[in-house]
Amino acid sequence: MGANAEIRKIVARRLTPVLGDLELVVHRFGYLRTLSGAITVLTVSGVLGQVLGVTWLRVFFATAAAVLFVLAGLISFAGTEKLRSRKAIAEGLLHKYADALRNDSPLAIRAWHQEVVIETNGDAHVTRKLVLESAPDELPRYISVNMVYYGNDELTERRRRQVVCTALHAGPEDTSTGTRATATSAWGLSSNGKPKLEVYVHLGDVVEAGDLITVGWQWPKFSADLMNGHAPESFDVLFTKKVGRFEHRVVFRDAGRGQRMKIVNRGASNLDKQRVGHDLVVTFSAVDPELGKRFGFVADYSAE
Incomplete structure (x- = not known):
């Protein structure tokens, strides 16, 4: 290679x-x-x-x-x-x-919701929805969101190019999922040294209360190590801007059979796991979460 x-x-x-x-x-x-x-x-x-x-x-x-x-x-x-x-x-x-040039009045997030679907081969489908508060002025605004890769395999340039990301922007009175937003992205490292894909969604100079931002990732082999039983994987969040409430939902396809998938709490509040058909669904949530603190859970498919 x-x-x-x-x-x-x-x-x-x-x-x-x-x-x-x-x-x-x-x-x-x-x-x-x-x-x-x-x-x-x-x-x-x-x-x-x-x-x-x-x-x-x-x-x-x-x-x-x-x-x-x-x-x-x-x-x-x-x-x-x-x-x-x-x-x-x-x-x-x-x-x-x-x-x-981050200004002194960053956008506040009223609600943060994310669903991660992990297929049996490790492919991940991620949807993150953010409901925003209004901006106090009419300066050009953007919001950045990111996904962190915790796999052990090297994230080569070819594998990075296979990651597909989309962003939608809907107004507070828009009943649809919204229209495609102007978005750019950049690769970097998270605070714990893991590769991350940072997505910048450019919102223009008017942001109203209730604006909905939907960001989606299609990430091949995102959790291949986990689903193959080679290594455990962390599912966590870290907020750097004010969030009113959040919910994180992870669906492990065909992992609800038996007791092989072990879930270890790592500071997550309201952690819940349940089997839905053949799938295992894990959720955690909080109101007004603490800023700068990483919390979530660890999934281990190799544990017997």
Whole structure:
């Protein structure tokens, strides 16, 4: 795995300048104009080679056509990589300034509700709903939420790209789940050193009491170690802003049979577990939870 990653880095480092130059030429003269010019040259060469019976022209035509096909793919790849790079830089700057310019009156959360569904293969489906209080002014507002990964396996770049996140924003009188909100994300480390995906939901300059924010994560193999019985896993929360009340609900698919799944309380209040069909459902909740304190439970599927 490490050797392959190094090879990819070396190849990317060597090819990036070449692809960048090609992309710059196409950007300067236009993709269609560059492509049509190359096709015209190839067509003329092919026709002349066929009419005059010149072998080297026919060989040139075939070779150049193959090269053009490869270059077209490389240029498209270069353009995509350039856009991704610009997007990453812009989001990084945005998150840096957003974190540094947190105002003195952060948004208060009236209600916080999260449901985590863990499939038998370890895939996780997470839905977090936040009901907000109104903002005291009309400054641009955002709210950040995160998910922490507690697995033992390395969270590679490829695995990070497989995580899908969505954000919805609904007004207090909106009966639907809301419309897609503008959201950006960044990877970092939690206070206990675990990888986390931070999602910034940008709300605009008007936030009303009762606004509903719904953030969803589709995270493959999030709890694979737990469901395979290799290691226990923590399910906890830590609040850094005022929350009126919260409820955390975790559903373990097909874990309600027998007594293999052990639940150990780690400071959670109102902890409750019950079997619903073949599933095990664990919930904990509180009103006005203490800020800066991590609490929850540990699930252990390996215990007999």
